[in-house]
Amino acid sequence: ATENKAVITLFGATGDLAKRKLYTALFKLYQKGxxxxxxxxxxxxxxxxxxxxxxxxxxxxxxxxxxxxDGEAADFSKHFFYKSHDVTKPEHYTILKKRIEELDKQFGxxxxxxxxxxxxxxxxxxxxxxLKKQDLLSDDGFNRLVIEKxxxxxxxxxxxxxxxxxxxFDEDQIFRIDHxxxxxxxxxxxxxxxxxxxxxxxxxxxxxxxxxVTLSEKLGVEERAGYYDQSGALRDMVQNHIMQxxxxxxxxxxxxxxDTDVRVEKIKALRSLRVYTPSEAAANFVRGxxxxxxxxxxxxSADGVDPESGTETFVAAKLLFDNYRWSGVPFYxxxxxxxxxxxxxxxxxxxxxxxxxxxxxxxxxxxxxxSNVLTIFVEPKSGFAMQLNAKRAGQGFxxxxxxxxxxxxxxxxxxxxxxxxxxxxxxxxxxxxxxxSWAEIAYAWKFVDVIRKLWDIEKPQFPNYTPGSMGPxxxxxxxxxxxxxxxxxL
Ligand code: NAD
Numbered sequence: 001a002t003e004n005k006a007v008i009t010l011f012g013a014t015g016d017l018a019k020r021k022l023y024t025a026l027f028k029l030y031q032k033g034x035x036x037x038x039x040x041x042x043x044x045x046x047x048x049x050x051x052x053x054x055x056x057x058x059x060x061x062x063x064x065x066x067x068x069x070d071g072e073a074a075d076f077s078k079h080f081f082y083k084s085h086d087v088t089k090p091e092h093y094t095i096l097k098k099r100i101e102e103l104d105k106q107f108g109x110x111x112x113x114x115x116x117x118x119x120x121x122x123x124x125x126x127x128x129x130x131l132k133k134q135d136l137l138s139d140d141g142f143n144r145l146v147i148e149k150x151x152x153x154x155x156x157x158x159x160x161x162x163x164x165x166x167x168x169f170d171e172d173q174i175f176r177i178d179h180x181x182x183x184x185x186x187x188x189x190x191x192x193x194x195x196x197x198x199x200x201x202x203x204x205x206x207x208x209x210x211x212x213v214t215l216s217e218k219l220g221v222e223e224r225a226g227y228y229d230q231s232g233a234l235r236d237m238v239q240n241h242i243m244q245x246x247x248x249x250x251x252x253x254x255x256x257x258x259d260t261d262v263r264v265e266k267i268k269a270l271r272s273l274r275v276y277t278p279s280e281a282a283a284n285f286v287r288g289x290x291x292x293x294x295x296x297x298x299x300x301s302a303d304g305v306d307p308e309s310g311t312e313t314f315v316a317a318k319l320l321f322d323n324y325r326w327s328g329v330p331f332y333x334x335x336x337x338x339x340x341x342x343x344x345x346x347x348x349x350x351x352x353x354x355x356x357x358x359x360x361x362x363x364x365x366x367x368x369x370x371s372n373v374l375t376i377f378v379e380p381k382s383g384f385a386m387q388l389n390a391k392r393a394g395q396g397f398x399x400x401x402x403x404x405x406x407x408x409x410x411x412x413x414x415x416x417x418x419x420x421x422x423x424x425x426x427x428x429x430x431x432x433x434x435x436x437s438w439a440e441i442a443y444a445w446k447f448v449d450v451i452r453k454l455w456d457i458e459k460p461q462f463p464n465y466t467p468g469s470m471g472p473x474x475x476x477x478x479x480x481x482x483x484x485x486x487x488x489x490l
Contacts, residue, residue, distance in 0.1 A: 001033035004428035006112040006141075007103045009096065011087060011127055012119030013043025014057065017148065022118065023061040025420035030076050031068050034425055038110075040103040044085035044096065045119070054082035079107070087123045093134035100136065111141030114427060118148050125164030132168035146175045146427050149240055150231070151436070154452060155445035162438050171438060175427045180241040180344075181434040182419025184408075185378040189248045189346070190257070192376070192384065199374070200253070202350065204325045209351045209371060212487055213245055215335040216470070218342040220296060221313070225304035232311040234287075234448060234455070237335040243270065243444040244436060246331055249346065250321050259432035263440075270443035272323040281451045282458075288314030288472040290338040291463035298463055299338075310460050313337040316475035317451075318482075330482065334475055338467040340490055344378035347487035358399055370401040373487055382416070383407035 008026075012018055029035045043054055055077040067073055083099055085092045104111060115131060117124050124147060130136075137143040145165065152158025165174060180186055193200050202208070215237055221228045228236065244266075251269040254261035276284060290313050292298040300307050314336030321331070350372040358368045373387040385405040392400040408416075417425070426434055465472040470490055479485055 003036045003038060004029075004034055004112075004425070005038035005107075005109045006114050006428060007100050007107070007109050008039065008041040008114045008116060009100060009136075010041055010043050010116045010118060011085075011123070012045055012117065013041075013054070013082065014045040014047045014049070015118055017118050018043075019057070019061045021418070021420045022116070022424070023058050024065055025418060025424050027062040027065055027073070027076055028417065028421045029425055029428075031065075031072065034428070035079075038108050040079050040081060040107045040109065042096065042099055042103060043080060043082045046084060046086060048084045049082045051081050055080050087119070087127050087130070090130055090134060093130045093136060097134060097136045104138070109141070111138040113138050113141065114144045114146065116146040121148070121150055121152075121161070125161055128165045128168045137168070142173075142430065143169070144173050144175060144427060144430070145169045146177060146424075148177050150235065151176055151240070151441050152445060153231075153235065154449050155442065158441055158445050162441075172432070174438075175423075175432065175435045176437075176441065177423060178240050178244050178434075178436050179419040179423065181244055181436070182417075182422045183344075183378055184416040185376055185382045185384075186245060186248065187434070188382075188384075189245075189376065190262075194253055194257075205327055205329045207350055208329055209349045210329060210482075210484055211249055211331045212347040212349065213242060213249075213331065213333040213345075214347075214486075214488055215241060215344050216339040216341060217335075217337045218339060220290065220338045220467070221299065221302050221305065225302045228313075229305045229309055229311050233313055233315045233335055233337070234452060238315050238317070238333070239444050239448045240436070240441075242333050242335060243447070244440070245346070246273075246319060246333065247440065249348075250326060250331070252325070257433075262433050263437050267437065267439045267443070269321065269323075270440055270447075272321045272326075273443065273447055274320045274322050275447050276450050278450060278454050281454050284318040284478070285451050285455075286314075286316040286472065286474040286478050287312035287455060287460055288316075288336060288465045288475070289460070289462035290314070290336075290465055290467050292467075294338075294467040296338065296467050300463065310455075310462060312455070312460070312462075314339075314465060314471045314475070316471060316478055318478060330484075332479060332484075332486070334471060334486075336465075336471050340468055340470055343380060345488060346376040346378065348374040348376075349484075349487060350374070358397065368399050375487070377407070381407055382413065 058077045058080045059073055062073055083096055085096060117127055152161050193203060247266040247269045251265040254265045290299050299305060299313050300309050316334035319331040319333060352369055352371055356369050369389050375385045377383050383406045385403050387401050387403055389399045390402045392398045423434060
C-alpha cells in the first residue's frame with residue numbers, strides 16, 4: 001500500500017458518526033498501510049478534552065477491531081490530537097491553524113490538509129468561510145474538504161451551501177459523502193454493466209421492461225426521530241442514495257473509468273430524468289407512514305415526533321428517463337422504515353420473448369415463461385442472481401424459472417472495506433468517483449423539490465401501512481396500474 005500523507009482536521013470529533021464509523025475506518029487504513037507514520041488527526045468539537053483523553057476516546061471507538069500486532073491501537077492513537085473549538089468563533093480558527101502547522105512539521109505531511117465536516121449541516125458554510133478567512137489552507141500540499149450529508153433541504157438551500165463552500169474550495173477539492181456509493185455492490189454495478197457483453201448489450205429499452213430499486217429498512221426512527229421528522233424519506237433517502245444508484249444504472253458507458261469521465265455520464269443521466277409537473281408527481285409518487293403493529297408503536301407516537309406528523313417514512317415512485325436508451329422503461333424505486341426486512345437490492349426485469357412457443361395454444365391464460373430478472377444484492381448479502389427459464393426435468397415439456405446465483409463468500413466480504421474506509425481512502429487519494437458532484441445534487445434536488453412542494457401542501461392520510469409489510473397498498477398499485485409487480489414482495 002502507498003502511504004497517504006496528511007493532517008486531517010475533523011469537525012465533530014466527539015460525535016456519533018466519528019465514534020461509530022470514522023475512527024474505525026482510519027484504523028483499518030492504518031492496518032493496511034495506507035496511513036502510516038505521516039499522518040495526524042486534529043479533532044475538534046465543543047467538548048473540553050486533553051490530547052490524552054481524546055486518544056482514549058479513539059482507542060475506545062476501535063476496541064472491537066482486532067489488532068494485527070501488539071500495541072497497534074495504541075500506536076495509532078498517538079496520531080490523534082485535540083482542540084476544543086466553537087465553530088462560530090473566528091479567533092478559534094487561529095488556534096487550529098497553529099496546531100495544524102505544528103502537526104504538519106511533526107509528522108512530515110508535506111502540507112496536505114483534509115478537512116472533514118461531521119457535524120450539524122447548518123455549520124458547514126461557516127466553517128468553510130472561516131477556513132479561508134483565517135487562512136487555514138496550505139500553499140504547498142493539497143487542500144480537500146469532505147462533507148457529510150445532508151447537502152441542503154431543497155435546491156435553494158443546497159445552492160446556498162454550495163456557493164458558501166465554493167468561496168473557499170473548488171469543485172475538485174470538495175468530496176460530498178454519500179455512503180451508499182462506498183458499498184461494494186453499488187460499485188459492482190459498473191463492473192457488471194461495462195465488463196460483460198451479455199449484460200450491457202441488452203441494457204436498454206429494447207430488452208429491459210423495467211428496473212426496480214428497493215432500500216428497505218427494518219428499524220423505525222429510533223433516536224434520530226427529531227431530525228427525521230424534519231426530513232422524511234424523500235429527503236433522507238431518495239434525493240441522495242436512490243438518485244445516485246439510479247444514475248449508475250441509467251448512465252451511458254464512460255470514456256474511461258476515471259472520476260471525471262464517470263461524473264460526466266452520471267450528470268447526463270440525471271439531466272434526462274423527467275422532472276414531473278405537480279399532477280404527474282401526484283400520479284407517480286406514493287408516500288406512507290407506519291402505524292402501530294408487530295409489537296411496536298406508530299411513528300407518530302415515537303419520542304420527538306409530532307403526534308400529528310405528516311412526515312413520510314416510506315416513498316415509492318416511478319421515474320422516467322427521456323433519452324434514447326431508456327425511453328418507455330420505468331424505474332420503480334421504493335424505500336421505507338419498519339418494512340419486512342433490512343436489505344438493498346436492484347431488480348432488472350427483462351422483456352419476455354416476443355413469442356412463447358411453449359404456451360398451450362388452447363389455453364389463453366397459459367403463461368409458461370417468466371421474465372428474466374437480474375438481481376443485484378447490495379446488502380446484507382452481496383452478489384447477484386440471474387433468473388432464466390429452463391425445462392422442468394421429466395416427461396412432457398414445461399418450463400420453470402431457475403437461478404444462476406453468485407453470492408460473495410464470507411472471506412470476500414471480510415476483504416471488502418466498509419464504505420467509510422473506502423471513501424476516506426478515496427478522498428486522501430483525490431479520487432472523486434464515489435462522491436456526488438454539485439451538478440448531480442442540483443438535478444436531484446430539482447427533481448425532488450416538485451414532489452416535496454406538492455406533499456407539503458396536501459395533507460396525507462397517515463398512518464397507512466403496518467410494520468413488517470412492504471409499505472402501503474398504493475405502492476403495489478403504482479406497478480399494478482402498469483400491469484407489473486414488485487419482484488420482491490411478501
Ligand atoms: P452528533 O450530534 O453526534 O455530533 C456533532 C458533533 O459536533 C459533536 O462532536 C459536537 O460536539 C460538535 N459540535 C456541535 N456544535 C458545535 C459547535 N458550535 N462548535 C463546535 N463543535 C460543535 O452528530 P453525528 O451523528 O456525528 O453526525 C455528524 C454528521 O454526519 C451530520 O452531518 C450527520 O447528518 C452526518 N451523518 C451521521 C450519521 C450517523 O450515523 N450518526 C450517518 C450519516 C450521516
